[in-house]
Amino acid sequence: MRQALDFEKPLVELESKLASLKENGAPEDEIKAVEQQLFEMRRAIFSRLTPWQRVLLARHPLRPYALDYLRMGFSSFSELHGDRLYGDDKAVIGGFAVLGEYKVMVIGTQKGRDAKENVARNFGCAHPEGYRKALRLMRLADKFSLPIITLIDTAGAYPGVGAEERHIAEAIAVNLREMVTLRVPTIAVIIGEGGSGGALGLGVTDKILIMENAYYSVISPEGCAAILWEDRAAAPLAAEVLKLTPQDLLRFGIVDEVIPEPLGGAHVDPPAAAELLKQALLRNLEELLQIPMEERLKQRYNKYRRIGQFLEKNSPSELQQSGPLPDNLGTIKNEHNA
Structure with a gap:
């Protein structure tokens, strides 16, 4: 079994199942069904990766x-x-x-x-x-x-x-x-x-x-x-x-x-x-x-x-209303240290 990250483990399990089917001579349609399932699962996981997962x-x-x-x-x-x-x-x-x-x-x-x-x-x-x-x-x-x-x-x-x-x-x-x-x-x-x-x-x-x-x-x-x-x-x-x-x-x-x-x-x-x-x-x-x-x-x-140059198209009040950062950023430190 290959080394896997936590979010890859469902893929590794399905890959192992596929390898077992091929090794034991399973019917071709069963193998193709698992291959399609593996493809769909991989596409679903890697289409919504978080920055930390990257x-x-x-x-x-x-x-x-x-x-x-x-x-x-x-x-x-x-x-x-x-x-x-x-x-x-x-x-x-x-x-x-x-x-x-x-x-x-x-x-x-x-x-x-x-x-x-x-x-x-x-x-x-x-x-x-x-x-x-x-x-x-x-x-x-x-x-x-x-x-x-x-x-x-x-x-x-x-x-x-x-x-x-x-x-x-x-x-x-x-x-x-x-x-x-x-x-x-x-x-x-x-x-x-x-x-x-x-x-x-x-x-x-x-x-x-x-x-x-x-x-x-x-x-x-x-x-x-x-x-x-x-x-x-x-x-x-x-x-x-x-x-x-x-x-x-x-x-x-x-x-x-x-x-x-x-x-x-x-x-x-x-x-x-x-x-x-x-x-x-x-x-x-x-x-x-x-x-x-x-x-x-x-x-x-x-x-x-x-690099680093930018223009503020909105006024400061509009920027404040848009709320570009989460409201809880200032409290995260306390939450982690609680």
């Missing part, structure tokens, strides 16, 4: 990681190592690859599949040397006129003492500054978790894409709940208030495209998810290659200058 899907232990997408959607990947200053951070992978007919530089954050690999890759949380390695590879790609693709899946940059001693904030800040000036087309894809500055350190690009069941946020729902309501159990509410889902991010103009996933999530059919990602990357890359460099740089600059 966060859980983004963290699913069977979800494809950066190296999985490199294996299934790219070819001729040649990994490069080290930042030439301190060491090699295994939480960040990168190197030359081929996407369709295009030679590219791919950089991504990488989690582990088991305890040993997670320790080696620091659970996908990069140290300063990881961001400096990424910047080294970006500059190399810029020198050889190779488009840059970043695959982001991290809960955030590593906040340990060693990372602070080696200036993690400075490493991320330099990446933000330098990525704005890269002359080649750049695309970032949030394939799982897009956590705070740790994700942003690889995400200042011409295009930002996001998988259907990924999230992008200034803070984790648990961290937000701990700060606002002093109770991590309020994480589902925090996920809703943070507006971190792909649909919200697209509506606010933070991301440029939401890449659909197979019904049930990318972990249900990784090759199909990789193909959907590949086609989205090719389409956006070909679009960017048609734009002159100076115009592309101007568009990139304006893209990030626009």
Whole structure:
């Protein structure tokens, strides 16, 4: 039985029943009926996911990681190592690859599949040397006129003492500054978790894409709940208030495209998810290659200058009457601490 989240368990039970029917040679019409029932149940569950459930899907232990997408959607990947200053951070992978007919530089954050690999890759949380390695590879790609693709899946940059001693904030800040000036087309894809500055350190690009069941946020729902309501159990509410889902991010103009996933999530059919990602990357890359460099740089600059700007079309009194936030937000802290 595959690993499943709580809301997936009815699906797993039906999948087990279907497998048993096939194994025991049940009549074809009975098998087809269960297959249809499974499809309808999966569609019903995944058509009404809450923001918190999407966060859980983004963290699913069977979800494809950066190296999985490199294996299934790219070819001729040649990994490069080290930042030439301190060491090699295994939480960040990168190197030359081929996407369709295009030679590219791919950089991504990488989690582990088991305890040993997670320790080696620091659970996908990069140290300063990881961001400096990424910047080294970006500059190399810029020198050889190779488009840059970043695959982001991290809960955030590593906040340990060693990372602070080696200036993690400075490493991320330099990446933000330098990525704005890269002359080649750049695309970032949030394939799982897009956590705070740790994700942003690889995400200042011409295009930002996001998988259907990924999230992008200034803070984790648990961290937000701990700060606002002093109770991590309020994480589902925090996920809703943070507006971190792909649909919200697209509506606010933070991301440029939401890449659909197979019904049930990318972990249900990784090759199909990789193909959907590949086609989205090719389409956006070909679009960017048609734009002159100076115009592309101007568009990139304006893209990030626009983020956070908004106009209030209604008067303050009208806004108050519309009630954009739940009335009980101010009392949630007391309820959780009661």
